Amino acid sequence: MTVRIQTEVFDAGAELNAFTDTVAGAGAVVSFTGVVRDVDGGLVAMEIEHYPGMTEKAIAAIVSEAQSRWDLAGALVIHRHGRLTAGDQIMMVATASRHRVDAFQAAEFLMDYLKSRAPFWKKEMTQSGDGWVEARDEDEAALDRW
Amino acid sequence: MIDILYFAWVRERIGVPREQVATDAATVAELIEELKAREERYALAFSDLRALRVAVDQELTDFDASLAGAREVAFFPPMTGG
DSSP states (O other), X not given: OEEEEXXXXXXXXXHHHHHHHHTTTOOEEEEEEXXXXXXXXXXXXXXXXXXXXXXXXXHHHHHHHHHHHSXXXXXXXXXXXXXXXXXXXXXXXXXXXXXXXXXXXXXXXXXHHHHHHSOEEEEEEETTEEEEOOOOHHHHXXXXXX | OEEEEXXXXXXHHHSOSEEEXXXXXXXXXXXXXXXXXXXXXXXHHTSOGGGOXXXXXXXXXXXXXXXXXXXXXXXXXXXXXX
């Protein structure tokens, strides 16, 4: 498994191709890319803060849990922090398995847990002011299905 | 001595990202009571614990968690990764 926490831009397509090369024979590769959204057209920037040390540990634990639940040939998590703008790629998850269902479910599991259990916090700078993005009850509830 | 870290709006409200505190608190809840008694900014930051999460030595835990042997405690709002 590969976990990268970085401020730098990444190329989701190139990352996915490189990941796919490392899991030859897996048969199924699923990926998700999260992109900074500008809902009201007033987003100036998004600042992502994280907890160095805990972030890496928490994500490693989440990936390891996914590996114990599904038959995975590999998993990739990239998550950025720092200042981003609308349209920027924030993060990506990729999973590989011999079975399509395992790859899909593991990717969804990783996304659900990264959202509520990896120590990142998003702040939106908008034309009408700044504010921390609030966690949604649905995101917490999404963990129950696992 | 214990390192206390604050993130997101908790950091903004308290005004520092981290600090070292001498404490005899046995649990996170006791530590919070000590901090609240220090200054208004702490009382404000810890006024609604439902809006907060805590990690002890980088593991998410509960407010009644023991601080025995703990080196680092972090307070932050619910996480918004992904």
